[in-house]
Amino acid sequence: MAAPQPGRVRIIGGKLRNSRLAVPAVDGLRPTPERVRETLFNWLAPVIEGADCLDLFAGTGALGIEALSRGAASAVLVDADRRAVQGIEANVARLEGIEATSVNASWETFLARPPRPFDLVFLDPPFALDLWQRVGERLEAGGWLRAHAWIYVESARDSVFIPPPGWLLHREGTAGEVVFALYRRHRVDRLS
Numbered sequence: 001m002a003a004p005q006p007g008r009v010r011i012i013g014g015k016l017r018n019s020r021l022a023v024p025a026v027d028g029l030r031p032t033p034e035r036v037r038e039t040l041f042n043w044l045a046p047v048i049e050g051a052d053c054l055d056l057f058a059g060t061g062a063l064g065i066e067a068l069s070r071g072a073a074s075a076v077l078v079d080a081d082r083r084a085v086q087g088i089e090a091n092v093a094r095l096e097g098i099e100a101t102s103v104n105a106s107w108e109t110f111l112a113r114p115p116r117p118f119d120l121v122f123l124d125p126p127f128a129l130d131l132w133q134r135v136g137e138r139l140e141a142g143g144w145l146r147a148h149a150w151i152y153v154e155s156a157r158d159s160v161f162i163p164p165p166g167w168l169l170h171r172e173g174t175a176g177e178v179v180f181a182l183y184r185r186h187r188v189d190r191l192s
Contacts, residue, residue: 007023008020009021009023009060011066012038012041015097016066016097016098021060022090024086026081026083026084030127032124033175033176039180041066041070043171044067044150047119048071050072050073051120051150052073052116052117053072053118055121056110056125057125060088061077064100067122069098074100076116077100078107080107085103088100107135111138117143117149118146120150120151121139121144121152122152122154123136123152133161133162136153136161136164139151141164146185148186149184151167152181152182153181153182154181155180156178157179158177161181166185167186170182
């Protein structure tokens with residue numbers, strides 16, 4: 001198999017609109033298609049301002065950087081591949097007016113840390129690893145989500161994702177072999 005070729009993805013909206021992000025040549029790196037990102041961020045437009053975001057399988061960092069471009073307060077971009085994280089760091093350093101925290105760690109290592117609750121989580125793991133269920137359950141159980149957090153899930157059309165209890169489907173779409181869905185967490189803490 002030939003090594004993947006580096007490329008570029010475009011930021012679609014916000015203060016960084018039309019900025020290009022370099023895509024490093026990393027096996028399995030599959031940036032979210034532009035049309036899908038545009039739809040997702042149209043869905044998120046009413047809630048993105050001031051949001052604290054977690055991109056757990058960041059790859060290029062396009063989802064987290066797009067969120068920052070559109071007014072998110074913070075973005076933590078996590079990826080297990082050091083080359084991907086170096087690419088994210090280079091992109092963030094080149095772009096003006098955003099700050100993002102990049103973390104070189106597996107999802108398991110990152111979620112083993114003391115939790116920090118987020119308003120918005122991007123969950124787009126490598127399709128071949130079939131991690132949606134495990135990661136969703138860990139996010140839900142581990143204190144990583146605010147009471148009414150938004151969770152974006154991107155998966156293969158032939159995969160099955162059953163959201164944890166309390167994750168309500170807000171919107172869903174398909175593009176080729178990709179299913180993309182936005183969930184809203186609805187949790188009511190009961191007083192004892």
